[in-house]
Amino acid sequence: MTSDMSQIKHHLSDELLMGYAAGTLPEAFNLVVATHISICDECRARLGAYEAVGGAVLEDVGTTDMSSTLSDVFDIIDAGGTEFRAEPAAPKSDIFPDALRDYIGGDLDSVKWRSVGMGVKQAILPTSRSASARLLYIPGGAQMPDHGHRGTELTLVLQGAFKDEDDRFARGDIEIATEADHHTPVAEEGEPCICLAATDAPLKFDGMIARIAQKFARI
Amino acid sequence: MLNEIETVEAPAQTPIIAKAARPVPPASAAKTKRSASSNMSDENRWVDCMARIKTSQDREAFAELFAHFGPRVKAFLMKSGSNISMAEECAQDVMVTLWRKAHMFDPARASVSTWIFTIARNRRIDLLRKERRPEPDELTWGPEAEPEPSEVIGLQQESEQLVAAIAELPEKQRELIQKAYFGDLTHSEIAAETGLPLGTIKSRIRVALERLRHAMK
Numbered sequence: 167m168t169s170d171m172s173q174i175k176h177h178l179s180d181e182l183l184m185g186y187a188a189g190t191l192p193e194a195f196n197l198v199v200a201t202h203i204s205i206c207d208e209c210r211a212r213l214g215a216y217e218a219v220g221g222a223v224l225e226d227v228g229t230t231d232m233s234s235t236l237s238d239v240f241d242i243i244d245a246g247g248t249e250f251r252a253e254p255a256a257p258k259s260d261i262f263p264d265a266l267r268d269y270i271g272g273d274l275d276s277v278k279w280r281s282v283g284m285g286v287k288q289a290i291l292p293t294s295r296s297a298s299a300r301l302l303y304i305p306g307g308a309q310m311p312d313h314g315h316r317g318t319e320l321t322l323v324l325q326g327a328f329k330d331e332d333d334r335f336a337r338g339d340i341e342i343a344t345e346a347d348h349h350t351p352v353a354e355e356g357e358p359c360i361c362l363a364a365t366d367a368p369l370k371f372d373g374m375i376a377r378i379a380q381k382f383a384r385i
Numbered sequence: 386m387l388n389e390i391e392t393v394e395a396p397a398q399t400p401i402i403a404k405a406a407r408p409v410p411p412a413s414a415a416k417t418k419r420s421a422s423s424n425m426s427d428e429n430r431w432v433d434c435m436a437r438i439k440t441s442q443d444r445e446a447f448a449e450l451f452a453h454f455g456p457r458v459k460a461f462l463m464k465s466g467s468n469i470s471m472a473e474e475c476a477q478d479v480m481v482t483l484w485r486k487a488h489m490f491d492p493a494r495a496s497v498s499t500w501i502f503t504i505a506r507n508r509r510i511d512l513l514r515k516e517r518r519p520e521p522d523e524l525t526w527g528p529e530a531e532p533e534p535s536e537v538i539g540l541q542q543e544s545e546q547l548v549a550a551i552a553e554l555p556e557k558q559r560e561l562i563q564k565a566y567f568g569d570l571t572h573s574e575i576a577a578e579t580g581l582p583l584g585t586i587k588s589r590i591r592v593a594l595e596r597l598r599h600a601m602k
Contacts, residue, residue, distance in 0.1 A: 190568050191572045200520055213521075215583040217499050218586050219583070221544065222551045223563050224461050232459055242477065265519045265520060
């Protein structure tokens with residue numbers, strides 16, 4: 167997948183990058199971070215810096231003697247295959263980086279969408295329960311239901327664009343919303359807006375219908 | 386989302402958040418301090434070992450890396466909540482992975498300790514949390530392209546300076562960074578402003594990525 171770097175304006179926060187480097191984010195957040203980094207070299211480089219801190223911690227951690235010997239390890243190595251080859255990068259044509267494609271089980275046409283009303287569709291992705299991840303499909307010009315947040319919500323645009331009160335978010339841009347935010351994003355006219363969203367708390371819709379939808383659709 | 390460091394038990398006089406980054410001592414100035422000094426000149430040796438494994442499956446080169454990193458990976462995993470048998474098994478796995486994936490190591494983007502840290506971190510998530518770990522799509526140098534030697538040297542020097550800079554931090558601040566990387570802090574407790582000079586190493590990795598993107602076209 168080529169880098170869409172030049173157009174990306176909204177990047178991962180340092181907190182998310184450090185949490186991803188340290189391995190402490192919930193799986194659903196890891197998925198959003200890995201998908202963004204797949205198309206953003208700026209954040210890939212920033213992640214490299216936080217991983218370098220991890221490397222420095224490893225150097226500084228002290229030592230605990232291993233009970234297995236070098237020949238034990240070579241026995242394992244010799245029993246399995248080795249892979250001394252660089253794999254050629256396969257051409258990618260879809261909007262999903264491999265990191266995300268693995269969770270969907272294919273391309274855009276493999277997504278099992280479920281309608282949540284007003285033309286908006288979603289597909290929940292299988293992650294551990296500490297946070298949830300979903301794909302959202304918002305028709306061009308459609309408004310997302312008004313909702314507040316509990317916890318943190320990450321929204322990464324994969325196709326199309328949306329606007330909220332302050333900003334425009336297009337492919338590769340990530341919106342990081344917290345409890346204080348109460349916003350009403352609108353998809354731009356034109357092609358449908360497809361986003362990967364993750365939250366560590368259920369979204370809270372204001373309207374009754376949305377509440378019912380939330381109950382049944384797990385939004 | 387992420388709370389300030391006050392949520393962690395940090396004494397006010399040594400906040401991990403240091404908005405004004407401390408001046409960084411040159412790597413040589415830190416030679417007298419702590420254990421970091423003994424590792425200072427080693428980064429290039431480890432890079433050479435990796436190259437020997439990659440090009441000729443050199444078992445002596447692997448033995449050197451095993452002797453240095455095996456006990457560190459085990460110690461790291463035990464501090465990260467593994468019991469001793471899990472840490473042993475996992476450290477073994479990490480060393481096997483190092484051998485098998487030697488061709489994936491890119492010395493223009495990471496030191497050997499950094500690369501091994503990421504393998505150990507991923508194994509910890511597998512074993513302790515039993516979760517998948519989504520990874521960014523991989524970017525690797527094809528057989529016809531290699532990183533620039535000057536970029537490799539620059540990145541390795543920068544990694545050494547980072548080890549030195551961490552060794553120079555006040556004890557409490559160093560402990561907080563370690564706790565974050567041992568997984569003892571939840572993501573909402575981590576403060577990303579470490580006071581560490583990360584801008585230069587980021588810029589070096591960025592340059593390597595640009596060259597790599599160019600080579601992939």
